[in-house]
Amino acid sequence: MNKFDFDNPFRPGAGHRPPHLAGRKPEMQEFQRLLTQETILENMILTGLRGVGKTVLLDALKPQAIKERWLWIGTDLSESSSVSEETMAIRLMTDLSVVTSSLVVERSEDLIGFTGGTRHEHTLNFNTLTTIFNATPGLIADKLKSVLEIVWHALDAHGARGLIFAYDEAQNLADQAQKEQYPLSMMLDVFQSLQRKDMRFMLVLTGLPTLFPKLVEARTYAERMFHVVFLDRLGGDACRDAILKPIEAADCPLKLKKKMVQTIIDLSGGYPYFIQFVCKEVYDSFIQQLDSGKEVFIPIDEIVHKLDNDFFAGRWNRATDRQRELLSLIARLPNCDTEFSVLEITGMSRESAKPFSPSQVSQMLASLGNSGLVYKNRHGRYSFAVPLLGQFIARQSEPLA
Numbered sequence: 001m002n003k004f005d006f007d008n009p010f011r012p013g014a015g016h017r018p019p020h021l022a023g024r025k026p027e028m029q030e031f032q033r034l035l036t037q038e039t040i041l042e043n044m045i046l047t048g049l050r051g052v053g054k055t056v057l058l059d060a061l062k063p064q065a066i067k068e069r070w071l072w073i074g075t076d077l078s079e080s081s082s083v084s085e086e087t088m089a090i091r092l093m094t095d096l097s098v099v100t101s102s103l104v105v106e107r108s109e110d111l112i113g114f115t116g117g118t119r120h121e122h123t124l125n126f127n128t129l130t131t132i133f134n135a136t137p138g139l140i141a142d143k144l145k146s147v148l149e150i151v152w153h154a155l156d157a158h159g160a161r162g163l164i165f166a167y168d169e170a171q172n173l174a175d176q177a178q179k180e181q182y183p184l185s186m187m188l189d190v191f192q193s194l195q196r197k198d199m200r201f202m203l204v205l206t207g208l209p210t211l212f213p214k215l216v217e218a219r220t221y222a223e224r225m226f227h228v229v230f231l232d233r234l235g236g237d238a239c240r241d242a243i244l245k246p247i248e249a250a251d252c253p254l255k256l257k258k259k260m261v262q263t264i265i266d267l268s269g270g271y272p273y274f275i276q277f278v279c280k281e282v283y284d285s286f287i288q289q290l291d292s293g294k295e296v297f298i299p300i301d302e303i304v305h306k307l308d309n310d311f312f313a314g315r316w317n318r319a320t321d322r323q324r325e326l327l328s329l330i331a332r333l334p335n336c337d338t339e340f341s342v343l344e345i346t347g348m349s350r351e352s353a354k355p356f357s358p359s360q361v362s363q364m365l366a367s368l369g370n371s372g373l374v375y376k377n378r379h380g381r382y383s384f385a386v387p388l389l390g391q392f393i394a395r396q397s398e399p400l401a
């Protein structure tokens with residue numbers, strides 16, 4: 001607390017709930033529509049670049065679902081749990097048990113693995129789920145399906161409308177052909193099959209733009225199974241809300257002038273993470289400036305410098321010299337902020353001292369893809385995987401003032 005009795009409300013940081021969730025109404029309405037499905041024909045994907053607000057939007061969908069009598073489970077898949085089909089199944093059952101362990105199934109005959117004919121009550125805790133799983137013959141997919149079918153009947157009896165599996169960072173899911181393990185395909189098969197039987201288990205996956213192509217590569221029907229919502233930078237009004245509403249709510253004695261708001265929008269490019277970052281810096285700086293007694297101003301150069309250090313430098317420093325040369329060429333393309341092709345890069349490269357051949361460019365883009373700096377979209381074109389990377393790179397080649 002400072003002497004103006006004002007806590008800086010801005011929250012730059014992965015998954016930190018913003019003081020005001022701006023924009024995103026259309027996305028929430030879209031989700032609302034999916035909640036009304038009798039038969040689940042569409043599951044949801046929230047995709048977009050890092051820092052665009054996927055995690056915090058996913059968090060905001062949860063109360064919306066609960067209000068419509070859906071149950072909600074899920075985790076962050078950053079540490080990939082999809083090494084094998086079995087670990088995937090265990091992951092799903094672990095998450096399931098959080099909500100099902102309070103449900104009781106009465107008739108023992110309904111439960112495979114609980115024989116003896118006597119009537120017992122079983123709670124659907126993790127042990128019960130794995131007992132059913134182990135007692136079901138067949139493939140992992142068959143075992144998982146029989147667990148989920150029993151869960152569905154218990155949920156239905158309990159009055160729940162359905163159950164949502166919400167997985168963040170789902171681009172980490174992957175089949176492992178060399179090990180003959182297909183956890184991703186298995187998961188899609190299981191949900192597709194249960195949804196066809198009118199069981200309302202719905203997937204809500206979030207992840208980087210590589211997620212959807214990955215699912216379609218695993219199972220072509222994934223194309224029809226998911227409604228893809230691409231989160232982008234915020235529009236002008238939403239930007240202003242994201243900046244101004246928290247200041248109003250915190251009752252800050254220092255208001256932003258219109259021009260200052262525009263400066264923040266320009267600096268952040270409308271990307272939510274950058275809005276939080278810049279606003280936090282602006283207000284930290286204001287608080288210090290107040291002591292000087294002069295009129296407050298936004299220290300633009302200092303903020304940009306701090307952003308470069310805190311956000312971009314780590315990623316840039318991990319690239320090799322030759323990769324940086326290539327990235328610098330890309331940053332000179334007028335369309336570097338949208339999408340670009342191998343051909344455009346080699347075209348730009350002709351003017352440079354050490355040109356790149358098309359095959360070199362393709363290879364390097366693939367390795368830059370693995371390190372999370374670019375990604376290839378479904379039409380074979382490429383984009384930067386980090387927002388505003390082009391501007392950062394351009395700053396690196398500017399002579400120091």
Ligand SMILES: Nc1ncnc2c1ncn2[C@@H]1O[C@H](COP(=O)(O)OP(=O)(O)O)[C@@H](O)[C@H]1O
Nearest residue numbers: 013014015018022051052053054055056272273
């Ligand atoms: N709609 C929004 N309005 C204001 N701030 C937001 C919004 N969405 C995200 N943020 C902020 O942006 C940052 C990144 O959000 P996050 O959900 O972690 O992004 P992602 O999961 O896409 O990487 C967080 O600091 C968060 O508070």
Ligand SMILES: [Mg+2]
Nearest residue numbers: 014015054055
């Ligand atoms: Mg996230």
